[in-house]
Amino acid sequence: xxxxxxxxxxxxxxxxxxxxxxxxxxxxxxxxxxxxxxxxxxxxxxxxxxxxxxxxxxxxxxxxxxxxxxxxxxxxxxxxxxxxxxxxxxxxxxxxxxxxxxxxxxxxxxxxxxxxxxxxxxxxxxxxxxxxxxxxxxxxxxxxxxxxxxxxxxxxxxxxxxxxxxxxxxxxxxxxxxxxxxxxxxxxxxxxxxxxxxxxxxxxxxxxxxxxxxxxxxxxxxxxxxxxxxxxxxxxxxxxxxxxxxxxxxxxxxxxxxxxxxxxxxxxxxxxxxxxxxxxxxxxxxxxxxxxxxxxxxxxxxxxxxxxxxxxxxxxxxxxxxxxxxxxxxxxxxxxxxxxxxxxxxxxxxxxxxxxxxxxxxxxxxxxxxxxxxxxxxxxxxxxxxxxxxxxxxxxxxxxxxxxxxxxxxxxxxxxxxxxxxxxxxxxxxxxxxxxxxxxxxxxxxxxxxxxxxxxxxxxxxxxxxxxxxxxxxxxxxxxxxxxxxxxxxxxxxxxxxxxxxxxxxxxxxxxxxxxxxxxxxxxxxxxxxxxxxxxxxxxxxxxxxxxxxxxxxxxxxxxxxxxxxxxxxxxxxxxxxxxxxxxxxxxxxxxxxxxxxxxxxxxxxxxxxxxxxxxxxxxxxxxxxxxxxxxxxxxxxxxxxxxxxxxxxxxxxxxxxxxxxxxxxxxxxxxxxxxxxxxxxxxxxxxxxxxxxxxxxxxxxxxxxxxxxxxxxxxxxxxxxxxxxxxxxxxxxxxxxxxxxxxxxxxxxxxxxxxxxxxxxxxxxxxxxxxxxxxxxxxxxxxxxxxxxxxxxxxxxxxxxxxxxxxxxxxxxxxxxxxxxxxxxxxxxxxxxxxxxxxxxxxxxxxxxxxxxxxxxxxxxxxxx
Numbered sequence: 001x002x003x004x005x006x007x008x009x010x011x012x013x014x015x016x017x018x019x020x021x022x023x024x025x026x027x028x029x030x031x032x033x034x035x036x037x038x039x040x041x042x043x044x045x046x047x048x049x050x051x052x053x054x055x056x057x058x059x060x061x062x063x064x065x066x067x068x069x070x071x072x073x074x075x076x077x078x079x080x081x082x083x084x085x086x087x088x089x090x091x092x093x094x095x096x097x098x099x100x101x102x103x104x105x106x107x108x109x110x111x112x113x114x115x116x117x118x119x120x121x122x123x124x125x126x127x128x129x130x131x132x133x134x135x136x137x138x139x140x141x142x143x144x145x146x147x148x149x150x151x152x153x154x155x156x157x158x159x160x161x162x163x164x165x166x167x168x169x170x171x172x173x174x175x176x177x178x179x180x181x182x183x184x185x186x187x188x189x190x191x192x193x194x195x196x197x198x199x200x201x202x203x204x205x206x207x208x209x210x211x212x213x214x215x216x217x218x219x220x221x222x223x224x225x226x227x228x229x230x231x232x233x234x235x236x237x238x239x240x241x242x243x244x245x246x247x248x249x250x251x252x253x254x255x256x257x258x259x260x261x262x263x264x265x266x267x268x269x270x271x272x273x274x275x276x277x278x279x280x281x282x283x284x285x286x287x288x289x290x291x292x293x294x295x296x297x298x299x300x301x302x303x304x305x306x307x308x309x310x311x312x313x314x315x316x317x318x319x320x321x322x323x324x325x326x327x328x329x330x331x332x333x334x335x336x337x338x339x340x341x342x343x344x345x346x347x348x349x350x351x352x353x354x355x356x357x358x359x360x361x362x363x364x365x366x367x368x369x370x371x372x373x374x375x376x377x378x379x380x381x382x383x384x385x386x387x388x389x390x391x392x393x394x395x396x397x398x399x400x401x402x403x404x405x406x407x408x409x410x411x412x413x414x415x416x417x418x419x420x421x422x423x424x425x426x427x428x429x430x431x432x433x434x435x436x437x438x439x440x441x442x443x444x445x446x447x448x449x450x451x452x453x454x455x456x457x458x459x460x461x462x463x464x465x466x467x468x469x470x471x472x473x474x475x476x477x478x479x480x481x482x483x484x485x486x487x488x489x490x491x492x493x494x495x496x497x498x499x500x501x502x503x504x505x506x507x508x509x510x511x512x513x514x515x516x517x518x519x520x521x522x523x524x525x526x527x528x529x530x531x532x533x534x535x536x537x538x539x540x541x542x543x544x545x546x547x548x549x550x551x552x553x554x555x556x557x558x559x560x561x562x563x564x565x566x567x568x569x570x571x572x573x574x575x576x577x578x579x580x581x582x583x584x585x586x587x588x589x590x591x592x593x594x595x596x597x598x599x600x601x602x603x604x605x606x607x608x609x610x611x612x613x614x615x616x617x618x619x620x621x622x623x624x625x626x627x628x629x630x631x632x633x634x635x636x637x638x639x640x641x642x643x644x645x646x647x648x649x650x651x652x653x654x655x656x657x658x659x660x661x662x663x664x665x666x667x668x669x670x671x672x673x674x675x676x677x678x679x680x681x682x683x684x685x686x687x688x689x690x691x692x693x694x695x696x697x698x699x700x701x702x703x704x705x706x707x708x709x710x711x712x713x714x715x716x717x718x719x720x721x722x723x724x725x726x727x728x729x730x731x732x733x734x735x736x737x738x739x740x741x742x743x744x745x746x747x748x749x750x751x752x753x754x755x756x757x758x759x760x761x762x763x764x765x766x767x768x769x770x771x772x773x774x775x776x777x778x779x780x781x782x783x784x785x786x787x788x789x790x791x792x793x794x795x796x797x798x799x800x801x802x803x804x805x806x807x808x809x810x811x812x813x814x815x816x817x818x819x820x821x822x823x824x825x826x827x828x829x830x831x832x833x834x835x836x837x838x839x840x841x842x843x844x845x846x847x848x849x850x851x852x853x854x855x856x857x858x859x860x861x862x863x864x865x866x
Contacts, residue, residue, distance in 0.1 A: 001032040001084050001097075002074035004067055005047075007039045008088040012046040018094040020054060026098055031055035033078050034088075035070040038062070067153075068174040075162040084156045085175065086114075091196050092154035099191045100156040109187040110161070111178065113147055114154035120192030121149070140217055141173075143369065144180035144362055146456040147188055151176060154193065173213065180220050180358050220358050221366050234282055238275045239339050246271035247335045254331065259845040261721025264316060264334050265309055271338070272305035303706065304345035307374065310713040312338050313721050314381035321385065361457060364682060368464035371709065375467050379436060379477050382716045384429030387737045390768035392479050393775040394795075396421070396431050401800050405568025407575055408795055412521040413481045420479075426778055435483040439476025442466070442671075445490035450675040452497050453637060454626065461678035468708050471603035471667040481522045482664055488518030489668040492528050493644060500535055500542045501640055505550055512554035516561025523580055524648070524665065529555075531647035539639055572799075589658050596656040599663040604670050604677075605704050607697065611677040614693060615641065619676065626679065644672035722844035729848075736841045736848045740814075741776030743839045747853055748780070748812060757810050759855065760785060764815035767795050773814065785811075790826040791863065803861035811856045814839075818852040831858030 001019065005012075016032065023030055034047045036058060050056040059077050061070065071085055082104050086092040096114050103109040115121050117138075123131065141150040155175040165177065179188065249270050253263035279293055279301070293301070316334050319325040325333060358366070388396070398406060398414035399421060405411055416434035424430035446466050450459035466472045475482045491514035498507035518525035536542045536551075545551050559566075569576045600609060615622075619641065624634035648669040652661060670677075680697040718726060719735060729735055744761060752758050761777070761784040763769025773784040788794025789803045789811070811830070813821050818836050820826075827833055834855040841848045 001030055001086065002071055002078060003032060003034050003086060003088045004070035004074070005034055005036045005039060005043050005088045007041045007043060009039070009041040009043045009046050011088050011090055012043065012050075015088055015090055015094065016050055016054070016056065018090075019097070022094055022097055028098070028101075029080075030084075031057065031078070031080060033057045033059060033074045035059045035061060035074040035077075037070055068177060071162070071174040072165065075159055078159055081159060082156060083159045083162055084154075085162075086154045093193055093196070096154070096191060096193045097156075100154075103189050104156055104158065109189045110182075111155060111157045111186060112189045112191055113149060113152045113175065114193040115147070115149035115152055115190035116193065116195045117148040118190045118192050121190075121194070122192075123195045125197060137213075141176055141180075143365065144217075144220060144358060145176070145188075147179060147190055149190060150179055177220075180362065182359065221363070235343065238278055239343055241278055242271040242275045242339050242342060243335060245274045246338060247331065250331050250335060257845075258724075259722060260316065260320075260330070261313060261717070261844055262724035264312060264338075265717070266724050267335075268309040268312060268338050269305065272302070272309075272342070275342075276301055276305075301346055303710070305342065306710055307713060308338055308341045308345055310717045311341060311378065311381065313717040314378065314385065317385040317720055318381060361682070365457070365460045368460055371705075372463060372467040375473065375709070375712075376436075378713055378716060379439075379473075382720060383432045383436060383477060384427060385720045386428060386477075386716065387719070387735060388428055388431060388772065388775060389478055389480070390772050392431055393737075393771035394767045395479060395481075396426075396775055397771050397800070398796070401796070403568065404564035405572075405576055406796055407572075407579055407799065409481050410520045410522065410562075410565050410576075412484045412517065413479065416484060417479055426775070432477065432479045435476060435479040438483045438487040439472075442472075442476075442487035442490040445487070445494045446671055446674060449490065449494040449497055449671070450678065452494065452502070453640075454675050454679070458675050458678045461681050462674045464705075465674050465678055465681075466671075468705055468712070469604050469608070469670075470708065470712070471664065471670070473712055475667070480664075482667060484521040485518060485525060486668050486671070488514050488521055489525055489528065490671050492518060492525065493671055496528070496532055496644075497640065499550075500532065500539070500545070501636060503541075508550035508554040509557065512557030513561065515554070516558035519558060519562040520565065524668070527648040527651055527669075528644065529558075530651075531643045534647055535640060535643040538643070539636060541636070590660055591657060592660045593653065593656040595663075596652060596661045596666070599661070600666055602663065603667050605708060607680075607700055607704055608670060608673070608677060610697075611680050612645070612673060614680065615673065615676050622676075622679065641672050641676060645669055722846070728843050728846050736843050737772040737776050739841045739843060739848070740839065740851055741773050743841065743851075744773060744812070744814060744853070745777060745780055747839070751810070751812060751855060755810065758782070759810040759812040760806065760859075762787065762789060762811045762813050764813050764817075764820045766793055767797060769814055769816070770794075770797060784814075787820075787826070789859065789861070790829050806859055807861060809859050811859055813854045813856055815852050815854075816849075821852065821854045825863075827856075828863035829859060829861070830856040831860075833857070 003015070012034075019030075019032060022028070032055065034057070036044050036047070038061070044058060044060065047056060047058045051058075057077065059073055061073060074085075075083060082101055084097055084100055086094070092114055100112045100114060103112050116123050117135075123134075126134075138149065138151050142148075144150070151173055152175055153173065155178075157178060161182075162174070162178065165181070179186070246267050249267035250263055253266060254260065258266075276298070312334055315337055316330060319330055319333060395409075395413045396417055398409075398411070399417040402414055402418055403411060406414070416438070417431050420433040421427070421430040424433055443463060443466055447459045447463050450462040472486065475486050492511055495507045495510040495514060498504040499511060515525060515529065518528075536545055565576065597609075620631075620634055620638040623637050624631060627634055627637070649666060652665050655661060680694065681701045682694075682698055714723065717723060722728070748759060748761065760782060761773060763771075763773060763784055764787050766788075767786050770784045770786040777784060783801065785801050785806075786794035786797040788798040788801070789806060815821050821836055834857075836852050836854045839851040839853055841851060
């Protein structure tokens, strides 16, 4: 027993009395080693009084280097094979010692922890806020370990493992140090305990202890906030060199008329090149070969440099659009931001040479979480700057005409946009903020699903994939029905696993709720219900649910939540269901399976289908080895994933044989496969042997992830500020709506000045032009209509703006293709038309595309018979 003490005189007698009662009752051979850090209340005397008749020893330390150092000193002094570490204040119950050491004696575990947070553990008498603060304090530590109470000071372990740390350990939680620095396959058990407040004396928790904890977290990763000794001067010189190159280059490019977006990219990369060259030269000048950059450090430098440049572009856009910054002030802000962000980003690669004490798996976990955080930051910065997709603008019009149903989609997307714009106004960020929130919700359920099906190590990798794979990244940025659909799909998947694999009765109520909300987002989530039914048919244990009420009640709850859409369709002659069923089936027959597979490659990268193929061939055996379970458990997990992936995929595959499929349709179904994909990213120690496939994927995943990340953030910059040397994309996709709206407003003003009447603007397509112009012309009077006014299909525009109410109005027709305005059919709806004219649209100082407009006078909603 190792018991650190500091002024614990009043607790020594009751503690030892309880310890030795347990020893005598169970005949355990133990000694108690106290390590005292200069107590002034007679603690040492109280301990020495027990030495005469009991195996008690006292180690006095002259230098107090923290609680961890005290435990290490006790481990060096102890003689037993196993050690139990506990506090002296009686907050840890000695009666739990037999339960702690039993797994070690049986060699079933390497370490046991007295846990407050597993089932059966408790902390009686704590107020709610103290419980919350305690839980929050464990969150950073839980990134380094999978146990639920990593901050526990009551644990048992082999003495050689504790003494084998072999260094001056910092921090106040030596148990956490053991967990974080152990090998991947450390076998840890948590034993429930009742944690009481101290018996006597004063708590040692203060600001200094909290500071030690935070420093311990940083030191475990090898990270530093300041350069290592001897590197500070070079870090400062590198930053100054970057400033000295960046600002003059940026100023020169701007003086020559280059757009700000392109100018700052070139100046930022030029400054990075100068700093990189200096870092290559400085070891030669200092004659310090140990400071030379490795290939990994050099690659890391350039990855950080690119990320900083593209992040700086987002900050520039924010300052310019929403802060009113311009000119030299914006240039100075850009240069300073680049210098600070570049310094902080490169600390782990260049100026930090600390040893990382955590194992390789935890290093990857920390890096993965950093990637998740950086990509989330990019979304937050760019969400309010990217122009709306035409679909987003269309759904914004949904929100302006809020209803319980719509022709082509359920109302969830409209409700979320209405909520976002009510808080943040009719802006791009207001439209998209709920996409960010639903992404976070989906991330939580995806993480929980991976934890349940495999473990937390795989769950963190799954979270990384959820963050960077193209489909899931963009559904967390653009506001379409897929954003809430993915969140609901993940929630239903997690709940189905609880019910069908875990046998949890209560999970069915959540299945019903989330399935209903998913149906309010997009009808395709019903395929999960079909997959669940198939699993229940195939799985012997799950088959029992057919004879219980819970699944049927869940289905009724889902229908109840979905009932507003049913009511809307009933009022409109089942228009929505007809559109999504007969409308899809009656489309022109075409083979699109190749497009389906091409879309999958784009949505989850080529490594996703490779992982699927490996799963279909080897999934059962791999899961069996990983779970270390009997064949039936692995088979059930394998069957669950197969049903949840293959049933929806089979439906889309069958549809693609005869009809056109959309790029995004298969996206949500890959949630069920993400944990298995995560298993292929790295080897898993003794749980799954490293074979040729894993070795190949271990090389491919980092390169693929890095490529996807850089392409994604470069795309954000391109669609916002452009990229030097890259021409504008000639089309409406996320580009040019603001400029087109401004040009249309100028034409409308000219027409009104000449004719004395304000024309209606009509986009000559089903919804894209009308929706986007309505959003970006929202400061002007009136809506932009679609071509439904001429008898063509205009989706919801036919419901919102009945043509009969537009009689006699003049119309300004806007089209991408001028031939749509030369069509003799539509001219039967107007008295007179003017010539077709052009509207050139520029973006970031370069030509983008050309639209066309035509003035039509005297609209009548019934066409002329000729």
